[in-house]
Amino acid sequence: MQAARRSTLLTAACRGADVHTARGRNLVLRTAVGDAVWVTWVGIRDDGLRAWECTIFRNESPHLSSDMIRDAVNATMVEWGGAS
Secondary structure, eight states: EEOOSSSSOOOOGGGSSSOOOSSSSSEEEEEEEEEEEEEEEEEEEEETTTEEEEEEEOSSSSSOOHHHHHHHHHHHHHSSSSSO
C-alpha cells in the first residue's frame, strides 16, 4: 500500500460521501488499483488515551489481509515514529 494523502476526505474510495476519516491526523494507505484501503487515525480518544486507531480496513485484493495489516502498521510507525 502507498500513502494516498493525509486528509479528512477520501472521495476516490467512497461512493458519494464527503467525509470518510476521523477528524484530525490520518494516514490513508491504498493499493495502486484501489482494491484495498487502510486508514490510521492518531489522536486522543474519548477515554483520554493517546492512540493510533485503524478506522477502516478493506481488502478485496488477492493479497493476504494479515500481510497488508502488518505492512500498514509498519508504514504508520515509519510515518509517525511512535504514538503521538
